[in-house]
Amino acid sequence: MPTVKTKTKSRAAVTGNPRKKVVRACTIRRSPEELFRFWRRLENLPTFAKHLVAVTQTSDTESRWVAKSPTGHTVEWDALIINEHENELIAWESKPGSEIQIAGTVRFQPAPAGQGTEVVVAFEYVPPGGRIGEIIAKLYGEEPELQVEDDLMRLKALMEAGEIPTTEGQPTGRDQKNVRRCE
Amino acid sequence: MRAVCWYGTHDVRVVNVPEPKLLNPRDAIVKITSTAICGSDLHLYDGVIPSMEEGDILGHEFMGEVMEVGKGVRNLKPGDRVVVPFAISCGRCHYCEHQLFSLCDNSNPNAARNAKLNGFSGAGLFGYSHLYGGYAGGQAEYARVPYADVGPIKFPEGLTDDQVLFLSDIFPTGYMAAEQCDIKPGHVVAIWGCGPVGQFAIRSAFLLGAEKVVAIDNVPERLRMAEEGGAVTVSSEEDVHEILKHMTGGRGPDACIDAVGMEAHGSTYDVVKQTVKLETDRPYVLRQAMRICRKGGTLSIPGVYAGFVDKIPFGAAFAKGLTLKMGQTHVQRYLQPLLRLIQDGKIDPTFVITNRVALADAADAYDLFAKRRDHCIKVVLKPHEIPPPEEVARATVRAPREGETEEEVAFSVPRSKRLRRE
Numbered sequence: 187m188p189t190v191k192t193k194t195k196s197r198a199a200v201t202g203n204p205r206k207k208v209v210r211a212c213t214i215r216r217s218p219e220e221l222f223r224f225w226r227r228l229e230n231l232p233t234f235a236k237h238l239v240a241v242t243q244t245s246d247t248e249s250r251w252v253a254k255s256p257t258g259h260t261v262e263w264d265a266l267i268i269n270e271h272e273n274e275l276i277a278w279e280s281k282p283g284s285e286i287q288i289a290g291t292v293r294f295q296p297a298p299a300g301q302g303t304e305v306v307v308a309f310e311y312v313p314p315g316g317r318i319g320e321i322i323a324k325l326y327g328e329e330p331e332l333q334v335e336d337d338l339m340r341l342k343a344l345m346e347a348g349e350i351p352t353t354e355g356q357p358t359g360r361d362q363k364n365v366r367r368c369e
Numbered sequence: 370m371r372a373v374c375w376y377g378t379h380d381v382r383v384v385n386v387p388e389p390k391l392l393n394p395r396d397a398i399v400k401i402t403s404t405a406i407c408g409s410d411l412h413l414y415d416g417v418i419p420s421m422e423e424g425d426i427l428g429h430e431f432m433g434e435v436m437e438v439g440k441g442v443r444n445l446k447p448g449d450r451v452v453v454p455f456a457i458s459c460g461r462c463h464y465c466e467h468q469l470f471s472l473c474d475n476s477n478p479n480a481a482r483n484a485k486l487n488g489f490s491g492a493g494l495f496g497y498s499h500l501y502g503g504y505a506g507g508q509a510e511y512a513r514v515p516y517a518d519v520g521p522i523k524f525p526e527g528l529t530d531d532q533v534l535f536l537s538d539i540f541p542t543g544y545m546a547a548e549q550c551d552i553k554p555g556h557v558v559a560i561w562g563c564g565p566v567g568q569f570a571i572r573s574a575f576l577l578g579a580e581k582v583v584a585i586d587n588v589p590e591r592l593r594m595a596e597e598g599g600a601v602t603v604s605s606e607e608d609v610h611e612i613l614k615h616m617t618g619g620r621g622p623d624a625c626i627d628a629v630g631m632e633a634h635g636s637t638y639d640v641v642k643q644t645v646k647l648e649t650d651r652p653y654v655l656r657q658a659m660r661i662c663r664k665g666g667t668l669s670i671p672g673v674y675a676g677f678v679d680k681i682p683f684g685a686a687f688a689k690g691l692t693l694k695m696g697q698t699h700v701q702r703y704l705q706p707l708l709r710l711i712q713d714g715k716i717d718p719t720f721v722i723t724n725r726v727a728l729a730d731a732a733d734a735y736d737l738f739a740k741r742r743d744h745c746i747k748v749v750l751k752p753h754e755i756p757p758p759e760e761v762a763r764a765t766v767r768a769p770r771e772g773e774t775e776e777e778v779a780f781s782v783p784r785s786k787r788l789r790r791e
């Protein structure tokens with residue numbers, strides 16, 4: 187899959203923006219019901235999706251999304267749930283006219299032999315040009331699959347182990363390089 | 370606090386860093402009373418493990434006293450003495466539930482990156498590169514221990530640090546290496562590498578009923594220690610293949626253990642290829658073991674490999690229907706049973722310790738261990754002990770300067786003069 191790089195963008199400016207598609211799957215030791223319920227409360231998404239700042243549900247099917255790139259730029263859009271099967275599937279897309287054109291689905295299907303639930307996330311987006319394009323490129327990084335996989339693993343850890351593994355805030359000697367060794 | 374940090378190949382330093390804090394509900398903070406340097410740390414020291422970053426705190430074999438626990442930890446309380454397994458495991462995923470703790474799905478924050486390299490990621494490890502989570506290690510005064518409710522083991526009063534410290538890694542590692550051999554009466558087990566892992570593998574093989582253990586290395590004092598453990602020894606400088614064949618009546622060893630890993634000596638071909646980065650690992654022992662192993666035998670590989678190996682006689686492994694078993698040790702699985710062996714006096718793990726040094730001497734200790742200087746086999750560091758005053762007095766070459774504390778004077782003494790091997 188081509189990555190969202192500057193090269194693609196400049197080409198896109200000439201040829202029209204191709205859609206990007208990302209699909210990732212992950213097995214989580216929880217029931218489809220539990221996972222569906224957690225995901226359907228869209229406010230929960232930022233707890234594991236790294237680039238999301240907030241998702242606010244504005245009606246049963248409408249929501250407002252705020253995302254932030256590593257460089258600190260934020261982008262907002264409104265989304266609509268366009269399809270929903272309880273405990274099985276949720277599909278959403280950004281409202282027409284949004285700064286971002288994005289559509290996603292998440293499926294929850296039982297894994298064999300009681301191993302939990304296979305969660306399959308697929309989404310498609312049109313890398314826009316200009317400022318927003320740059321922000322989006324940074325949101326999903328140069329490897330959008332890696333970002334989505336990372337998010338899914340964080341969801342899995344949260345659901346299975348009750349917390350997301352982290353090292354943020356731990357000590358390091360990184361800044362000590364030029365400091366006198368303590369002897 | 371003081372911690373041993375990695376800054377590059379053959380560059381580790383003891384520096385001051387902030388103390389660790391609880392970051393997650395299932396964390397504990399442990400005050401480290403004993404910590405060791407492992408052969409695995411030498412791979413980091415030699416710069417052959419990818420994704421190390423400047424300033425990373427090293428160390429994965431440690432124990433100490435619980436200082437603080439997060440609200441998710443109910444089985445531990447401040448003051449408890451614990452040994453901490455080197456692999457970080459959540460205890461709740463598919464792999465943890467199946468006792469495959471070092472394959473934990475949830476403990477590596479960089480699992481997605483690791484999976485790009487390996488297909489899927491193993492557990493996070495203390496002080497062992499960013500692909501394995503980038504967790505600060507235990508060669509320090511304090512450490513943060515994630516999932517403290519499932520990893521650390523408390524042990525009964527009356528046991529010393531030195532007796533239980535190696536439950537953190539090398540005893541379970543040697544034991545699992547031997548257990549993987551599926552030892553039956555009459556079996557001959559050949560073990561390459563008489564470092565600490567090899568030493569525990571030798572003793573474990575006997576505990577599991579091996580008839581005979583042949584140990585291979587070229588370091589005299591390590592071969593001697595192997596003999597003390599009951600092994601017959603062979604120098605790796607000799608024709609190991611022929612000797613093993615004769616020793617086993619022409620059958621070949623029933624099982625072979627590679628307790629050397631990716632930095633085996635003996636092959637110029639591999640040294641050159643590794644230096645110019647055409648090969649990441651030097652699989653000299655792996656090749657030897659694969660060729661000499663008996664038909665239908667088992668090759669057990671506790672020695673660490675991190676990347677790509679060259680000229681592996683896979684056809685030999687196939688032709689003889691070998692079983693290959695390998696991986697990071699599932700330490701948590703062995704804690705209770707091995708603690709019992711120690712308590713019952715079936716084994717005294719202290720036999721392997723050759724050097725006890727202060728944390729401040731860690732850089733020198735790495736060099737000592739890496740170069741096998743001074744008959745060094747296993748180094749234990751004591752982060753909260755300063756050299757006993759009489760040692761300091763003997764070694765001090767100058768009087769304290771104004772404003773200097775006793776500790777500072779102690780640590781200003783040349784390394785070679787401090788806390789020598791007894």
Ligand SMILES: NC(=O)c1ccc[n+]([C@@H]2O[C@H](COP(=O)([O-])OP(=O)(O)OC[C@H]3O[C@@H](n4cnc5c(N)ncnc54)[C@H](O)[C@@H]3O)[C@@H](O)[C@H]2O)c1
Nearest residue numbers: 408409562564565566586605629630633634672673697698
């Ligand atoms: N699987 C695990 O979970 C795990 C845990 C701990 C250590 N390890 C690994 O086990 C290996 C051994 O660890 P250690 O602490 O004993 O290290 P060590 O460096 O002290 O010992 C390695 C020994 O192998 C010997 N050796 C080198 N080349 C040889 C050859 N061609 N033939 C025979 N012997 C040879 C060396 O002389 C040395 O004595 C390392 O690779 C380490 O990373 C793995």
Ligand SMILES: [Zn+2]
Nearest residue numbers: 407408409538
């Ligand atoms: Zn180790």
Ligand SMILES: [Zn+2]
Nearest residue numbers: 459462465473
């Ligand atoms: Zn786990």
